[in-house]
Amino acid sequence: MILELDKVSVTFSAGPPWRRRQVPAMREVSLSLADGEILGLVGESGSGKTTTSMVALGLRRPTSGTALFQNQPFPKRRKQLAGRMQAVLQHPQWSLNPRMRVGQCVAEPLVVFGGVSKAEVAKRVMGILDQVGLDPSFADRYPHQLSGGQRQRVSIARALITRPPFIVFDEAVSALDVSVQAQILNLIKDLRAEYAFAALFISHDIGAVRYVADHVAVLRHGAVVETAPAAVFFGTPEHEYSRQLVEAL
């Protein structure tokens, strides 16, 4: 398994000190993701999707329960995860440094990972830009000189440069125009076929999930209400809430 969450709960403390409240963001969430599989995680706003992605990326420790990555507890030092997982977020500007040229942005995870010569880095950057449908001249541009769809292609190139076995796509197409969404979803599918990465594909857009996911998990109020293979889920969703989601499609 690439990722396993076993009864993971995350509780935040919110509010001023004199009126502290505990906000449960994840309640005993159990999920597992096999190598090369895409798990679509759906749920309305506030259902705990982003918190789940944080746990999956090792950026937040569970309040209780266990999270394993590649069958091991998450390492204490993030550097030990370098090259093994990446995230593609809703707004690429959050992951793309505005002062770096595209070529540098894409190269960065590989440079951090280390052990690769400059010439090899440059070659890999050009190769991956080509694969995400950007011609080499894009390497010299800055992120603000690109369209939203092009920026998301750059984020995907950056995510893939170390050929990680696991990628989190958190609302990765939600901010794009519908026609561009389709292009990016196709790109994700094509690249998955080539690189065989596993992915947690988080979206409130159930249509996008249907298009790319092998398995689906539905979150509601921080808890998983249903998990099923995509074909089963979209054919005969079991839970009432899942049925509403599928019917709305």
Ligand SMILES: Nc1ncnc2c1ncn2[C@@H]1O[C@H](COP(=O)(O)OP(=O)(O)OP(=O)(O)O)[C@@H](O)[C@H]1O
């Ligand atoms: N840092 C935090 N401090 C306090 N509460 C938080 C924090 N982060 C998230 N929450 C709360 O935890 C719950 C789950 O939030 P989360 O962001 O995981 O949901 P989501 O499904 O990703 O929602 P959205 O689609 O709106 O981003 C919400 O009630 C949210 O208000």
